[in-house]
Amino acid sequence: MFEVKKVIGSLLMPLPVTLLLLALCLLFIARINIKSYLAGWLLVVSLWTISTPFFADILITPSEKRLAPFSTSKHQHIDYVVVLGCGVSPAPRLPANLQLSGCALSRLTEGLRLLHAYPHAQLIVSGAGDGKTTSSAMMGKTAIALGIRANKIIQNPRARDTAEEALLLATRLVDSKVALVTSASHMARAQDLFSAQGVDTLAAPVQFYSYGNSPEYRRFIASASVLNAVTTYVHELIGRQWIALRRMIDPQAL
Structure with missing residues (x-):
């Protein structure tokens, strides 16, 4: 039934x-x-x-299946945790976390997990937005509200897409140990674009769909x-x- x-x-x-x-x-x-x-x-x-x-x-x-969640046990040191932007819905009456898309929240959550695992790393939140309300600003405010010190957060608010994120962050990230946080579906393209700018990244994918585990009664x-x-x-x-x-x-x- x-x-x-x-x-x-x-x-x-x-x-x-x-x-x-x-x-x-x-x-x-x-x-x-x-x-x-x-x-x-x-x-x-x-x-x-x-x-x-x-x-x-x-x-x-x-x-x-070609990707796996980031394992903190495999990497002793990380310099930067880069969280790519993923949408914002400006609504001044709402707190920052409620202005972020579900995708952005998923990415930020993973970024904060890694930041707690690597307390000496810096968090970079990226992404433009709608006018003065940017994805990077809302992620930064959310991170602060969740206990991250403001001086550990770097914003990249001018990047409108992944290519610009890689271009604008390249100078800072070259020769650093970088964990790149983005959706699993987006990871290959994101790492390719950062690599083209001379930045080697460690994949920290989120948003796995895992449809192979769907209940039988929903599959069709x-x-x-x-x-x-x-x-x-x-x-x-x-x-x-x-x-x-x-x-x-x-x-x-x-």
Whole structure:
């Protein structure tokens, strides 16, 4: 009964219920233009498929398996813990931590864990934002609220993307022991961009999706959160191709 309840609840979420209604509407569409009719079904079925944990597991899990959480026992010394930006929603009435995206909070939490493990390291929080409200500022304020001294925090508020983060931080980080904190899906591109600036980094990935462990009753049900994960993966894939294209045109780019 519990699993039945969960299946029904999952099917009533906005994405699956919308796709089911679209499929129902297609049943009543006059099949005058068979090509459009079949294309409509193909799009509905495709969107449903790529939004399932089953598909996300096939797409994302292989790249996640190449990464492991940062092990403090394997590294005796770290100079800098660099936390890359990941979105901010300006709202002056809210404390800093509530203005950060879930992605940013996940990254910052890992950064603070490492900072406690390496008390002599400095924390670098990065990322631009919306006007005067930057991701780096909100992460810095959150870190202070959680007990980190202000003099241990360095902000990098001008970086609008990872390429700029690497470029702006390179001078400080070259020849240092650097733990790079970002999402698992983003790690390969981020390390590539920092390496291009002469900065070697140690991967400290967060936000593992782990869809291989999804309950069986959910594996074939479309989910907006899964679609968001697949979208993020595709975004990274396009980002890597863009970097390759830029470097093909200009070997000194990025």
